[in-house]
Amino acid sequence: GQSLEQPSEVTAVEGAIVQINCTYQTSGFYGLSWYQQHDGGAPTFLSYNALDGLEETGRFSSFLSRSDSYGYLLLQELQMKDSASYFCAVGDSNYQLIWGAGTKLIIKP
Amino acid sequence: GAVVSQHPSWVICKSGTSVKIECRSLDFQATTMFWYRQFPKQSLMLMATSNEGSKATYEQGVEKDKFLINHASLTLSTLTVTSAHPEDSSFYICSASSLSGANVLTFGAGSRLTVL
Numbered sequence: 001g002q003s004l005e006q007p008s009e010v011t012a013v014e015g016a017i018v019q020i021n022c023t024y025q026t027s028g029f030y031g032l033s034w035y036q037q038h039d040g041g042a043p044t045f046l047s048y049n050a051l052d053g054l055e056e057t058g059r060f061s062s063f064l065s066r067s068d069s070y071g072y073l074l075l076q077e078l079q080m081k082d083s084a085s086y087f088c089a090v091g092d093s094n095y096q097l098i099w100g101a102g103t104k105l106i107i108k109p
Numbered sequence: 110g111a112v113v114s115q116h117p118s119w120v121i122c123k124s125g126t127s128v129k130i131e132c133r134s135l136d137f138q139a140t141t142m143f144w145y146r147q148f149p150k151q152s153l154m155l156m157a158t159s160n161e162g163s164k165a166t167y168e169q170g171v172e173k174d175k176f177l178i179n180h181a182s183l184t185l186s187t188l189t190v191t192s193a194h195p196e197d198s199s200f201y202i203c204s205a206s207s208l209s210g211a212n213v214l215t216f217g218a219g220s221r222l223t224v225l
Contacts, residue, residue: 033213042115042202043153087152088169097214098145101152 002026004100006088011106012078020086020103021075028093032064032071037102038084044085046073077104081108111137113205113219122193123225124209130220132203138183139205143214145175147200159186193224 004024012018022032031050037042047055049064049071061074075082085104089097120126132142138164141160145153148162157173159165159180167173177189186205190197200221204214 035216042219043204044216045213048213090174094156099152099155108206 002092002098004063004088004090005100006086006100007051008088008101009104011108014077014078014080014107014109016078017074017076018078018105020075020088020102020105022071022073022088024069024071024088024090024098024100026090026092026098028091029066029069030091030093032062033089033091033097034060034073035087035089036064036084037087043087080107111205111215111225113215113217115203115220118218119221119223119224121223123154124187124194125192126187127191128193128222130190130201130203130222132186132188132205132217134215137205139186140183142177142180142186143206144178144186145202145204147173147202147219149180153202156188166178172207176222190202193222195224198222 015083019051034046036046037043040103049055049062052064054063059076064071085102088100091106092098114133114135116131143158146158155168156171157165157167157178158193159178161180161183165178175191180186200219202219204216
């Protein structure tokens with residue numbers, strides 16, 4: 001079957017750095033995406049990795065290793081507004097996104 | 110950037126009534142739109158994929174006669190929950206891709222349906 005694994009909850013301190021991991025097992029691989037969702041809101045796109053390596057967008061970075069079927073989202077200089085759920089998603093051979101269960105990021109002052 | 114507008118944001122209805130949710134791509138043509146539902150503290154569950162001008166493809170376990178999807182134009186898709194029941198209460202979210210199969214989705218703001 002197809003599955004994505006990511007931690008259910010991560011806690012960090014304001015100003016710190018946090019890494020959210022995602023491992024996947026899918027039929028075909030067409031990139032790893034990350035989305036942010038605040039409580040009561042819809043997901044918003046954060047980043048996309050099609051090739052191995054690190055993609056940086058401001059305070060957020062995303063990494064992919066296709067040989068390890070693994071990626072992570074790195075959030076730096078955490079702010080309280082970063083408290084949200086973060087979902088990884090993989091494009092499969094049917095050109096659909098397979099979603100992880102989401103990681104709730106709790107940020108403490 | 111790409112913007113998807115979803116309406117209504119929330120709706121409360123009586124059991125047995127039908128509810129229509131609209132999803133519009135405002136500044137791009139969406140060849141493919143996706144409809145998701147999300148229960149509290151859970152991940153997104155894909156309900157169906159709709160391509161402009163053709164019938165929607167429903168995920169296993171999703172009743173196509175209950176969740177009617179129409180994608181009549183490149184900028185509009187609608188989801189109609191027919192004869193809604195309390196168990197249909199959920200957060201419904203549409204998303205659009207400007208390129209078929211693209212991994213980058215733009216989501217609407219979501220519609221919270223409460224069926225009494």
